[in-house]
Amino acid sequence: MEFTLSRYRNVTVLVLVLAAQLFLLAYQIKSRQDVRSIRVWAVTGVMPLTRLLDFLHDNTVGLIKGYSGLMEVKDKNKDLQAEVAKLKMENNFLRTELATADRAKVLALFPSRLPSKSIAAHVTGRGSDSSKVVFVDRGSNDGVSKNLPVVTPDGVVGRITGVYPDYSQVVLITDINFAAGVISQKHRVHGTLKGQGNSVCTVDYIRNEEKVEVGEWLFTSGDDRIFPKGLPLGQVKLARAGKMFFQEVQLVPSGLQLGLEEVLILLEGVHQPIPDHAPPSASAKLLPPPPAEGSDGPDSARVIRGGVATTDADQVLDRYRRIGAAQGHAYGSGGGTPNFAIDPPPPRPPAAPPAPETPPQ
Amino acid sequence: MALPVARRSDLRQKLRPFLLMLAPVASIVLHIKVPLFSDYFSFLDPPLLVTVYFALLHRDAVQALFIGCAIGLAQDALSSNPIGQFGIVKTLVGYIAASASQHLNVENMVARMGFAFVFYLFHQALYAALGASLLGQQVSLNPAEAILFAIMNAAVAAPLFQLLDRL
């Protein structure tokens, strides 16, 4: 036996190592539990080293780019940019509130509706597999918890899916496991955005009767209870009627277009109104200015959505309502006998939503 | 290509603990960081190349499978999948590369590149097969892309192995 084992030592070790790993996999799958300690060690051990690579990158590629004398300034600038982005988001909120007519109401609401509290984070690395996952250098020690939104001033980046003491894992908006509630800017159409594992996301559950335009901006709707309402998601790339009642809508996410370096993690999200015009171009790094009104914009979406579900019975009722109105006839009351054989005046079209500005391209 | 058993020990490199520690860690850091600087580098798989390098260098199957296992598990820990998928694949890569190296000449640069090429494809195929069979992942393998990436990894392997030889 001893002879056999030593003779086939290599194979035996291989079998044991493979078996151990298979059991580890099996445990995770069966118990639906993660082996967190291994991840914590790996993340805590590896992530700080990425700083070194950042340093090397900045000192090599940075030098080539001619910024060698500005290293310190650049670092400082990076921090400041993150700070500015955060302040701009807060500023947008304040401007929204101040623009509303009822200042007293705003002041009363202010403590309960503080703008999203955020923390700047640096992207330290991507996931080692093919999924769209990155790591950021903020963890539970910084107050980060699972499911928090991760954004840049350009738009949504993703959400936190794993939290370690000093680092967190972020699933990107383009990952197949990502989904978020969206609302369209022009017609306030609601839907659900889903990552596809490539650079384009789809938006599901938008009925064929609803209006979505190519180039239109989509924002978070807050419906998913993860992202506060009003964060830009991106522009519609494709919108066409699909099979089985629902449209085929594709969107180019705006949050990832300029690469990923610094992001904001929203520790406490605050819903904001949907702006009536497009967010400024991504390079400007500005959140869109707040809308003048404090409401959710035109009601047309509700008209459209409510108007979807009608039957002939509703239309016949509406016809007789119009006949009554045209003849000044109060149904079931005295007065002249109505003539129901006439064709009633056509229904008034619903009020069109205010024309939005053309988004700057 | 098979070498006489008597010559094996002459070719064996000395163990360098610092390299054994540093290279796997560096490969993982590179793997998760470099694509952030530029997406063009996302095809690179330094952890795999390092696994193959150590397997070819030491020719000890047990040592190679442990190195592969450690690198693989670290990769798993930094992915969003259950831990073990990369570990199993890299364990097998290490073992098979080391076993094969005992019978083949691995000193030649072209042979090493050949190894890198073959093991890249082997790694991708096994990873996908494991994902599909054990985890039910939806696998979409693009053979043309895989071969192209294998060639590119092989091309990177040549200078990388040279560099590691000198360290």
Place this chain on the structure above:
Amino acid sequence: MPDVATLPADQERDKEHEVRKVLGEDPKAAANRIAVFRYICVAVFLYLLAGFWALQIRDPDYYAELAEKNYIRSQPLPAPRGRILDRHGRIIVDNHSSFSLYLSRDNLKEDHLDAMCSALDLDCADLQERLRRYDRTRAKYEAINIKSDLTSAELSFIEAHGGQDNFPEMEVIQTFRRIYPRGGALAHVIGYTGEISEGELDSADFVRYKRGDIIGKTGIERQYNDVLMGVDGQRRVLVNNRNKILKVIDHKGAAAGRDVRLTLDLDLQAVAELAMTDRKGAVVALDPRTGEILAMVSRPTYDPNRFVGRIRAKDWSEIRDNLDYPMMNRAIQAQFAPGSTFKPIIAMAALEEGIIDDRTTATCTGGAMFYDRFFKCNLRSGHGYVGLNRALVHSCNIFFHNIGMKISIDKVAEYAELAGLGKRTGIDLPAESEGTVPSRRWKMRTQRQRWFSGETVSVVIGQGALTVTPLQLAHSIGGLIRAGEWHKPHLMLDPPPSLDPPRKANWSPENTSKVVNGMFGVVNQGGTARGAAIAGIEFCGKTGTAQLASNDLIRSRKLGLQLSDNAWFVGFAPRVNPEIVVVALYEHGEHGDRAAPIVRDVVKAYFDSKHRRPQTLIAAAGAAR
């Protein structure tokens, strides 16, 4: 650094070398064979391991399917219910694509329920109770529907949280939701659907159905549930541990329910609905020649769209606790004294029994004593010298009280029952009321008292213990004006119902035309509904004003409107061979002439749409189909 020669691998190889030497083999060939053997060992091991994995980790229950079925998930493919159409094929109730949330119980974590319930506005205690019920009766692998008709916001929440790291037990299934007319129009006739209740599961009516089925609860939805309800399909899929579908095992498509065409005419229905806006009561229109119901309205109403899926407890208690009983179909369930609308039946009975004839008259001075009690007429100054025609035209109570002095209550009951009162008409709707036709036997049975002749005096003018439903009144008058030929009221047109032959009483056509002429005068000869005349149409009718309480009681308690009289009107047209009978009950309408315009509008709509139909309606109906 250890000496390379002492490395374990080398020791092993040296041993191998020695073995080969002993065996006398060529060392090189032997080494190759051993290497091959080694790889074969690895391959065999991996194969065995894969088998172990498949059995124990990935698909353990595939092979122990009956035990657990963890990895075979049954996905329901809900069948759309049949649509409900009006007589011209216009859609009253349709289906719309919607999404339902299903919960897979095999990987459910109890601590997720609270968060799910709060986000999706579900009653957690109720859900837990349902889960327990399902656990007892249904296989664990069957996902259960916990919320239907998901809103866009709920879909976003489920999709965003449905991943492996949050609530993987949530599953969205595309299904169909019912669309009912808005604002509660037709709600009482059509009814609504909902998940089968525990009580229904135990009842014989629903023996074919299982827990979780969506069935008709009231109205046509319940009455013709078997026709409307399709057969759900089912797709069984093999899923892995991460809930990913690996393959579809079998697929049984859903069979849609059958469309039903009702006798209702949406034109008349719409006018009746609009006429009853902000009023309490009911309208029934039927074709006396066939018994087909053309319109049926009950007010107040409720919105059946709120019942789609699972109604919220708050909404349900709001409807249930409403003292106006919006769920009650007053057209077939409200039982009120018919007031003077009963007089045509009494007139017919008196004529047929020879109690009155053309020469019978009475003198009305605004009131008279009968059995030591003073009865007032509706005109305080009195109608003067009245015969049958004038008594009907002006609704003179004194003339009919005089009949009441001569006719026995049992004769009254006989004619009333012949006309279809005091028993269900048999309409194809659930929970119809019987109404009350008093008689000696009835009083003895219910009150253990003998009948007093004085009570008959009240009954003949539609007061006292007599109660009818609006449908019963329409049905009875519809048969009376056809000289005693009653067709069973019904709502189903297609698939055609099996109908009994009409009941016949063979009343004299002369007597019938005397009553009909009186009712013509009510509208067209300065009678109690003179404002309701329609130019060009021989519209006939009879007003009725039924007391809910004595005038003294109203005055003394100052109760005001809620006890004020109910207004009735029963109308038909044309005078000869009538095509439509309409009854309007306007609760607390105070006087019958206030119910007359409701009926007039419906009758007018009938004739207008009849003339219009050949050109436009047929086309519209065709387009709708």
